[in-house]
Amino acid sequence: SQQGEEDPQALSIQEGENATMNCSYKTSINNLQWYRQNSGRGLVHLILIRSNEREKHSGRLRVTLDTSKKSSSLLITASRAADTASYFCATDAEETSGSRLTFGEGTQLTVNP
């Protein structure tokens, strides 16, 4: 079965710095999605990148996808204290139906003011 793995597991930076999180997966995908979770809350969808896309931007977020390496990265530029949260990648595998997602273990980002 497919599993998303993220690194680093935890990342601590200063406000204003950029944060980069990586995600690797194992099988062919339809798309890869990034979600954010504040402590004790549900997940918020950040961005979706399809298998035929290589890069996508949304505000301060930049996502890349390398299907040959089966990896993706999420870059948050000019980070803010409010960006402190857990970030998860999730893959929609080609072999599954119904938009079933497999989540990675997550990266805990702490942005210090």
Next chain:
Amino acid sequence: GAVVSQHPSRVICKSGTSVKIECRSLDFQATTMFWYRQFPKKSLMLMATSNEGSKATYEQGVEKDKFLINHASLTLSTLTVTSAHPEDSSFYICSASGSGRIGETQYFGPGTRLLVL
């Protein structure tokens, strides 16, 4: 748009009782709803997938008689934890997806924290 609510947000119950958690899509029709379980500082574990009007598909290792799922309408799915035990204490999160392009993304509820004493 694409708002999903969950109720209750927090529940404490005695061992042996049953607990029902509701998941509602407020502004779109959810053809598919998903139920996840999350342990502290861990990732989400998919428990089951439900499509409106049909039986839920459970992931391997998830007891369907323990975790009853009903998806009676396009806006409501319920998860009932039957005869709850302390090991069932966890954070339960639902998500919903629609049809077409909106079906590619899952919209998550705020989660329900269950504590079984």
